[in-house]
Amino acid sequence: MISKNYIKINNLSKSFGDVEVLKNINLEIEEGEFFSLLGPSGCGKTTLLRILAGFEFPSEGDVYFDNVDVTSVPPNLRPSNMVFQNYAIFPHINVQKNIEFGLRKENLTKEEMKQRVLNALKMVQLEGYENRYSNQLSGGQRQRIALARALVKQPKVLLLDEPLGALDKKLREEMQIELRNLQKSLGITFIFVTHDQEEAMTMSDRIAVMDHGNILQVSPPKEIYNRPKNKFVSQFIGNINILDTEINSSSSDNLNLEVEGFGSVSLKNNYNFNKTTKVYSAIRPEELLISKDDVLNNKYQSSGIIKNISFYGESTYFYVQLSNSEKVLMVSNNDQKNSFQEKEKCFVSFDPENLKLIED
Amino acid sequence: MSSSIQKLYFKSEQAKAYTLLSPALILVIFAMAAPLIVMVFTSFNTQISMTEIDRTLTTGRYEDFFSKPIFSMLLFRSVKISFFVTLLTLVTTYPLAYYIAFYVKKNKMLWIVLMTLPFWTSYLLRVFSWRVILGNKGVINSALMGTGMIDEPLGFLLYNQAAVIITLSHAWAAFAILPLYVSLDKIDKSLLEASYDLGNSKFETFWRVTFPLSLPGVIGAILIIFIPTVGDYVTPQLVGGTDGRMLSNMIQSLFGRANNFPLGAASAVLMLTTVCLIAALVTYITKKVSMRMS
Amino acid sequence: MYNKNNTLFIYCIFYFAFLYIPVLLLPIFSFNDSFHMVFPLKGFTFDWYIQMWNKSRLHQALFNSIKVGIIASVVSTFIALFAAKAFTRYKVKFHGLSYGAILLPFIIPEIIIAVAFIVIWTSMGLQLGLIPVTISHILFCTPFCMLILISRMEGFDKSLEEASMDLGENSFWTFWRVTFPLLLPGIIASLLLAFVISFDEFILAFFLSSSDQTLPIYMWSQLRFPKKFPHILALGAIIIIVTSIIVMLAYWLRNLGQGKKKDFSIGI
Numbered sequence: 001m002i003s004k005n006y007i008k009i010n011n012l013s014k015s016f017g018d019v020e021v022l023k024n025i026n027l028e029i030e031e032g033e034f035f036s037l038l039g040p041s042g043c044g045k046t047t048l049l050r051i052l053a054g055f056e057f058p059s060e061g062d063v064y065f066d067n068v069d070v071t072s073v074p075p076n077l078r079p080s081n082m083v084f085q086n087y088a089i090f091p092h093i094n095v096q097k098n099i100e101f102g103l104r105k106e107n108l109t110k111e112e113m114k115q116r117v118l119n120a121l122k123m124v125q126l127e128g129y130e131n132r133y134s135n136q137l138s139g140g141q142r143q144r145i146a147l148a149r150a151l152v153k154q155p156k157v158l159l160l161d162e163p164l165g166a167l168d169k170k171l172r173e174e175m176q177i178e179l180r181n182l183q184k185s186l187g188i189t190f191i192f193v194t195h196d197q198e199e200a201m202t203m204s205d206r207i208a209v210m211d212h213g214n215i216l217q218v219s220p221p222k223e224i225y226n227r228p229k230n231k232f233v234s235q236f237i238g239n240i241n242i243l244d245t246e247i248n249s250s251s252s253d254n255l256n257l258e259v260e261g262f263g264s265v266s267l268k269n270n271y272n273f274n275k276t277t278k279v280y281s282a283i284r285p286e287e288l289l290i291s292k293d294d295v296l297n298n299k300y301q302s303s304g305i306i307k308n309i310s311f312y313g314e315s316t317y318f319y320v321q322l323s324n325s326e327k328v329l330m331v332s333n334n335d336q337k338n339s340f341q342e343k344e345k346c347f348v349s350f351d352p353e354n355l356k357l358i359e360d
Numbered sequence: 361m362s363s364s365i366q367k368l369y370f371k372s373e374q375a376k377a378y379t380l381l382s383p384a385l386i387l388v389i390f391a392m393a394a395p396l397i398v399m400v401f402t403s404f405n406t407q408i409s410m411t412e413i414d415r416t417l418t419t420g421r422y423e424d425f426f427s428k429p430i431f432s433m434l435l436f437r438s439v440k441i442s443f444f445v446t447l448l449t450l451v452t453t454y455p456l457a458y459y460i461a462f463y464v465k466k467n468k469m470l471w472i473v474l475m476t477l478p479f480w481t482s483y484l485l486r487v488f489s490w491r492v493i494l495g496n497k498g499v500i501n502s503a504l505m506g507t508g509m510i511d512e513p514l515g516f517l518l519y520n521q522a523a524v525i526i527t528l529s530h531a532w533a534a535f536a537i538l539p540l541y542v543s544l545d546k547i548d549k550s551l552l553e554a555s556y557d558l559g560n561s562k563f564e565t566f567w568r569v570t571f572p573l574s575l576p577g578v579i580g581a582i583l584i585i586f587i588p589t590v591g592d593y594v595t596p597q598l599v600g601g602t603d604g605r606m607l608s609n610m611i612q613s614l615f616g617r618a619n620n621f622p623l624g625a626a627s628a629v630l631m632l633t634t635v636c637l638i639a640a641l642v643t644y645i646t647k648k649v650s651m652r653m654s
Numbered sequence: 655m656y657n658k659n660n661t662l663f664i665y666c667i668f669y670f671a672f673l674y675i676p677v678l679l680l681p682i683f684s685f686n687d688s689f690h691m692v693f694p695l696k697g698f699t700f701d702w703y704i705q706m707w708n709k710s711r712l713h714q715a716l717f718n719s720i721k722v723g724i725i726a727s728v729v730s731t732f733i734a735l736f737a738a739k740a741f742t743r744y745k746v747k748f749h750g751l752s753y754g755a756i757l758l759p760f761i762i763p764e765i766i767i768a769v770a771f772i773v774i775w776t777s778m779g780l781q782l783g784l785i786p787v788t789i790s791h792i793l794f795c796t797p798f799c800m801l802i803l804i805s806r807m808e809g810f811d812k813s814l815e816e817a818s819m820d821l822g823e824n825s826f827w828t829f830w831r832v833t834f835p836l837l838l839p840g841i842i843a844s845l846l847l848a849f850v851i852s853f854d855e856f857i858l859a860f861f862l863s864s865s866d867q868t869l870p871i872y873m874w875s876q877l878r879f880p881k882k883f884p885h886i887l888a889l890g891a892i893i894i895i896v897t898s899i900i901v902m903l904a905y906w907l908r909n910l911g912q913g914k915k916k917d918f919s920i921g922i
Contacts, residue, residue: 055816075819088817092835101831102821153821377744384737384756384796391793392759395770402773413777456669459662473905474670478677480901482854484870485890488877489676492683497690499679533673583761591763593857598877608765615772615861628769635763 006031006189007052007157012061014047021047023213025061029191031156034183036192036200039210040236045193046085046161048210052191053082053159065157080157081150085165087142089134095121095145096130102153120148123182140171147182157189164199176202197237201225209233230359234282241288241329243281245357247273255357257281261302261325271357278360285332287354290318290340291347301349304329306342320348403626410619421626434607435630439638441524441606442589448529449585450578453537457577458570461544472541479534487598490527494518494599519601527595536581543577544570579646586642587635607631681891689884702888709885715872719853722784722868726791727799727848731841733792734799741800742807760797767794768861775862786862791855795848802847802908806840839907846904850897869893 007029014022022044029035037045050056052063054075062071070078081102090098099117108116121127124144134142143163150158160179164172180203183190194200200207201221208218209232217229228234231242244260255269259281273279295301307328308319318331318340331348340346403421406414425431460471478486493499494517501513517523547570555565593608600606607627614624687697706712737756740746759767767790775786814836818828856870863871873889876882 053820055819074824075816076822076824080820082817082820084813084817086811086813088811088813090814090817090832101818102823104827105822149821374744374747377740377746380736380740380744381746381752383733384800385752387733387793387796388755388758391771391789392767395767395774398774398777399766399770402777452669455662456666459659459666463659463662469905469909473902475673477898477901478673480850480854480897481677481894482870482873482890482897484854484856484873485680485886485893486676489679492679493676530673530676587761588763591765593765593860608763611765611769612861615769621773621776624769625773628766632762632766 005029006066007191008062008064008067009048009052010062010064012048012051012058012063014044014051014056015059021213022051022058025213025215027208027215027218029189031189032187034180034190034192034203034205036194036204036207037210038194038197038200038207038236040195042212043210044213045195045210049082049159049161049191049193052157053080054078079155080159081153081155082159082161083143083146083150083163085161085163087139087146087163089137089142089145089149091134093133094130095126095132095137098134098145099149099152101149116152120152123151124148124178139166140175143167143175147179151182151186155188157191158183160190160192162193162195164194164196172199179203201237209236211236227356228282228358231280231282234356234358239285239330239332240282241285241327243283243327245279245281247277247279250274257357259355261322261327261329262300263302265300265352265355267352267355267357273357273359279357280360282356282358283350283354285317285330286315286334287350288329288331289349290320290331290333290338291349292340292344294347295349300352301347303345303347306340306344306346309340309342318346320346322348399625400629402622403629405622405625407620407622413621421623422630424623425626425630431607431610431627434605434610435627435634437521438590438606438608438631439634441521441528441604442586444525445528445532445589446582446585448525449532449536450540450581452529453533453581454540454578457537457540457544461541461547468545472538475537476534479531483531484594486531487527487595490523490530491518491599494523494526518599520603521600522604523599523601524596524604524606527599528589528592531595532585532589536585539577539580539584540574541577543574543580547573575646575650579642582642583639587639590635591631677894680887680894684884684887684891686884702884705885706888711867712869712872712885712889715867715869718784718866719869722788722791722859723849723852725788726795726852727845729792730795730799730848731803731844733796734803734844735837735841737796737800738803738807742804742810743812756800757797759793764794764857768858771858772861782862782864784863784866784868787859787868790858790862791852794855794858795851798851799844799848802844803837803840806837806843806908810836843904843908846900846907850900854893854897 005028007027009025009027012022012025013020025048037048039045047056051058054070054073054077058071062069064070065079090101093101096117099120100113103113103116117130118127121129124147126141126144126148129137129141129145137145143166146163164175167175176199179190179192192200192203201224204221206218206220207224209216209224211232217224217233219227224233224237228237228240234240235242243262246258248256248258248264250256250269250273253269255267255271255273257265257267259265265281289295302322302324304320304322306318307321310317310319315332315334316338318333320329320331321327322329329348402413404417404419406416406418406420408414456475460468460475464471491498495501496513496515496518498518500517501510504510505513551569551573552565555569556562560568591608592606593612596604596606596609600609608631611624611627611631614620614627682695684702685698685700686695687699687701688695741749741753746752771786771790772782775782780786810833814832815828818832819825823831854870855868856874859868859871860874867875869889873886876886
């Protein structure tokens with residue numbers, strides 16, 4: 001598949017009065033991609049989505065769909081369709097008429113219309129619901145009707161505004177899989193807005209992490225997890241330990257660091273930092289090893305006391321207070337046979353390959 | 361390019377909003393503001409003959425109003441009657457609103473509809489009905505005499521201030537219960553449960569939690585009942601007699617038989633001023649009380 | 655804790671009786687074979703209803719009231735619809751001021767409006783009659799219609815209109831296919847209730863009409879004459895029944911399609 005840059009956003013900013021909601025956004029989204037906009041409440045992701053849909057007008061910048069400037073094109077003329085957060089099912093008409101709603105201009109015959117609606121309902125596994133009304137549907141069913149209604153128009157791009165937010169956990173997880181499969185089988189571009197990082201990680205080809213109107217990083221899920229670019233991204237995705245770090249010296253091959261709690265650490269220099277950049281060391285809980293005894297031959301370890309233990313089923317989280325720092329580290333361990341106890345002394349160690357350097 | 365288009369769009373949003381509002385605003389300006397202004401102006405004029413009004417400005421009408429005791433007396437009586445009507449209506453409808461808000465589980469809507477239905481029937485006829493009920497040959501008296509409880513009809517039921525007060529509390533009941541009900545219904549039941557949990561009795565809970573929280577509705581009901589009642593015409597005319605006569609009856613005759621438009625206008629201005637002052641007072645007190653509570 | 659309260663319940667029943675008895679007396683006595691409304695009832699008769707049927711002045715008054723009522727309710731609803739849209743869909747500068755100003759006629763005592771109106775109308779040298787009555791009714795009904803329509807519009811989900819546009823419809827088609835059908839029950843409710851208000855309105859009509867009477871004025875003129883009085887009861891009984899039906903219809907419409915959120919106010 002030739003990946004085309006189907007959607008291009010150039011230098012886009014948006015302010016509401018004095019409040020700057022989006023700051024100089026540049027983004028390219030490929031055809032057929034499942035792309036997520038991820039960030040906390042208020043970061044601007046919904047506004048960005050609404051600009052793509054045509055409900056908001058950018059203060060500056062352009063939007064291109066397939067090399068056509070759609071910035072001032074009204075929503076009813078764009079090749080995109082949206083699934084709204086509260087589903088927006090029309091209460092005064094039944095499911096059949098809801099799904100048919102956008103097909104009026106296509107001048108189909110009654111049979112063609114019926115067939116299209118039936119196919120759409122099959123796609124979301126709600127055949128037989130044609131005559132129901134919105135108040136006779138559950139939240140999950142309404143969500144799927146909203147999906148069917150948008151997809152029946154065969155759009156090039158589907159915009160989804162936190163569609164799974166109101167569903168309970170199990171249903172949400174099921175829908176996540178369904179949506180992903182649907183997207184893969186249809187091959188159209190999905191742009192998905194969510195604040196739930198697990199959700200974004202599960203479903204997306206690429207994720208754009210946003211905060212306060214800025215895009216901080218755009219990468220596939222694995223890369224975001226393993227190579228977060230900065231402190232915010234690393235803390236937003238999954239659990240992570242952040243340690244204060246000073247760069248003592250750097251050469252083209254090596255970096256010599258002073259890492260909080262662990263002392264001197266030597267790393268391969270895969271980064272472009274100079275001595276003045278403020279950096280942190282970041283390491284995931286599962287990348288830390290906890291042991292009762294001193295790990296021989298490992299330069300990078302520290303002793304500490306276990307402050308808290310949380311049991312999560314498949315893994316256990318240990319909160320360890322390091323001896324030579326105020327830091328409390330999160331360490332996770334899958335070994336069911338471990339017998340650590342709170343207030344016990346332990347050793348925490350890591351492999352320098354897993355230590356990531358990130359900016360502020 | 362983008363920012364100037366956006367500015368235009370935004371500006372036109374205000375323009376769009378005001379275009380939509382314009383019919384209503386025009387209506388209010390021409391049918392409400394202008395007449396009120398002319399009314400105030402006329403209150404400073406003098407009626408010379410049946411059809412002529414001398415437009416030279418004079419405070420003569422206001423002097424007339426305050427020099428003849430009957431006018432001030434009627435104004436005072438109108439306020440007094442409205443006060444009692446408000447009190448009586450509040451006290452009698454509050455329990456009903458309370459019951460529907462807290463004790464009715466199903467079909468609350470039905471109760472509300474039944475409560476407010478009488479309000480939609482002809483006011484004129486309802487007042488007349490009261491005249492019949494309270495009169496010498498009326499329902500109460502003929503029932504009491506018929507069962508032999510009394511020998512002579514009770515004359516004090518009709519053609520006095522009491523009759524006016526009773527009739528008006530009946531008339532306003534449906535109108536008053538709605539704000540009361542709405543604010544009582546809004547109260548979070550878990551607040552009451554917390555109060556019991558902390559050891560308060562039912563009465564204490566009502567007095568310390570429920571009633572204060574229902575105050576917005578009470579204030580709303582007070583204003584809704586009090587203001588229009590001051591200017592009521594039909595009830596005093598039909599059941600008030602001489603004792604129950606109110607200012608609007610006087611005003612009506614000034615525009616009818618007595619034919620003194622400027623004096624009538626002055627009386628109306630004074631009625632309006634009184635009503636505004638009292639409304640402002642009530643609002644001010646409310647603000648003070650609610651500030652102290654929150 | 656809030657399961658039963660028999661004292662309160664009994665109080666409510668008594669209070670309901672107090673509310674309804676004056677209203678119900680009218681239909682009861684309208685069938686009573688007597689010129690006076692006294693107990694005991696004399697006998698059953700349709701005479702008063704038949705008498706009502708023959709009074710041409712009554713018919714004329716009825717016709718006038720219907721005429722004024724229809725015009726007032728249509729114009730008020732129209733004006734109120736636009737105003738409601740302005741307040742709910744746009745950020746209006748001087749929101750509070752405009753809102754209060756439009757509501758004003760509903761709040762101040764009616765007699766003041768009547769006085770102000772008669773003063774300006776006569777000082778402009780115009781004739782009293784059904785026209786000033788209708789205008790004053792429009793002034794009086796519009797705030798009420800606006801409250802009904804605003805509450806209806808506030809319950810209206812904005813994203814429904816956006817969804818319609820997203821699915822390909824422009825402003826006109828969106829209004830026609832989504833906004834209007836959803837507002838329709840509220841519009842009809844507004845028309846019905848405004849009509850009832852205008853139909854029953856007395857004081858403004860009393861001040862501002864001349865030889866053309868509205869129905870309430872006709873009734874007022876008949877109240878003094880015992881012989882003519884009973885047919886007013888018959889008229890009143892019919893008005894009560896018809897009005898009740900209209901009002902119940904309007905209540906039902908107002909809550910149509912609102913789901914769980916029921917509107918209990920008369921617009922407050």
